[in-house]
Amino acid sequence: MPTERRWVTLTTKGASQMNELVKMLQKAAKDEHAAVIQYLRHAYMLGEGEEACEIEAIARDEMRHFWMLSRWIRKLGGTPTIERNPVDLGGTAISDWMHRDEEAEKRAIALYRDYIAHIKDPALKADIERILADEENHREIFAHLAGKFRRLQSAEGRVPPQSEAPSLLPADREALEWGVRHEYTALLQYLFHSFMVKDEEASRQLELQAINEMQHFGWLAEELAGKGREMPLEPHPADLSLEPSSMLRADIKLEQDTIRKYEHFIQRVQDAKLKKLLTFIQNHEMYHEGLFKRLLSQLQG
Ligand SMILES: [Fe+2]
Ligand SMILES: [Fe+2]
Ligand SMILES: [Fe+2]
Incomplete structure (x- = not known):
């Protein structure tokens, strides 16, 4: 009997930990989904050009992250989510959009650093580290773009009025x-x-x-x-x-x-x-x- 009870406790604990992990990954997937939409909207509003291509490439990275996280959720017995966390589309100047994108990257970096500290599975940890490295690179790109557009201070750096x-x-x-x-x-x-x-x-x-x-x-x-x-x-x-x-x-x-x-x-x-x-x-x-x-x-x- 004691053995049986011990077994139950262990599996229950295992299951609840697994559940916790799935919830963490689902939260991250909703953030990645939001990043895809936020960055694409900014890229398309910028129109053709080098910067728009750069932002679009970042959005594709976020899509890959979403895919990696969803595959892990499935592997852990959970259901991937297509829900999206809020997007930040405020600001009228392009430099402001870039700043908001940089802030989104900072939040992602903090989240993944925290996850890495808690995740034990080496394969999952490696995947999260790989995602984190991307986010650090993205943060730098957005910081650079924010500075670039801020310096432009010209009509180019502003959204054309609706008229x-x-x-x-x-x-x-x-x-x-x-x-x-x-x-x-x-x-x-x-x-x-x-x-x-x-x-x-x-x-x-x-x-x-x-x-x-x-x-x-x-x-x-x-x-x-x-x-x-x-x-x-x-x-x-x-x-x-x-x-x-x-x-x-x-x-x-x-x-x-x-x-x-x-x-x-x-x-x-x-x-x-x-x-x-x-x-x-x-x-x-x-x-x-x-x-x-x-x-x-x-x-x-
Ligand atoms: Fe279609
Ligand atoms: Fe990401
Ligand atoms: Fe179709």
Whole structure:
């Protein structure tokens, strides 16, 4: 009897520690998610140029961190989260945006240093150390950019007032805003499904298509920012099914609805360049639909 009780105590303790660890990683994943959106919005508002590319590259690093953390959450028996912690989009001068991004990096550095002190698993510790090294590098880049834009003190360093924004027809704006929100949703949904599905081929394919949706997101958000409009920050509701066939059925439905919606926009948008872009993206979605259908029939054997 005493042995049995001891066993129970130990496993309970183990489970609660595991739970604690999952919660820590989920918090970090929500921060990484926020960083991706905050930095992308800043990069797109900056428009084309060396600095925007640099910030976009940092956002891609944060996406990789999100992916690494989510994979660990799954490995530890938890459920990855697609929730996002608050983003800091205050400030009107670019130097101010860069300063806020630097502050976000400082918070991440403090968080990961604290995690490293508490994590015992050597593989997880190594991954967190790798993430921390990235954040330290990012902090330096943002500090440098904040200084650079502060020194510029010119029209370049300021956000153009709304009155100077190029014109954008309502139909074109609606297509872009809907598209950004949709692509954000698709990317989160496919990533979540890729984390949860056990079948390796399905997981890899879902991950690849999530990356493709992220490209779509970038193209549309950049287009919107080029017209002086802020990218929407909220996705549509995502399907978080846990059973593989339900996941794929939801993914197929999302693609079908999207193909129809893009068709509707293609007929209505005025800008020829935008029409071409939407047609190109719609073509990818048709590929996704076919791919998900094949994966579903493979899974159903
Ligand atoms: Fe990060
Ligand atoms: Fe897409
Ligand atoms: Fe798609």
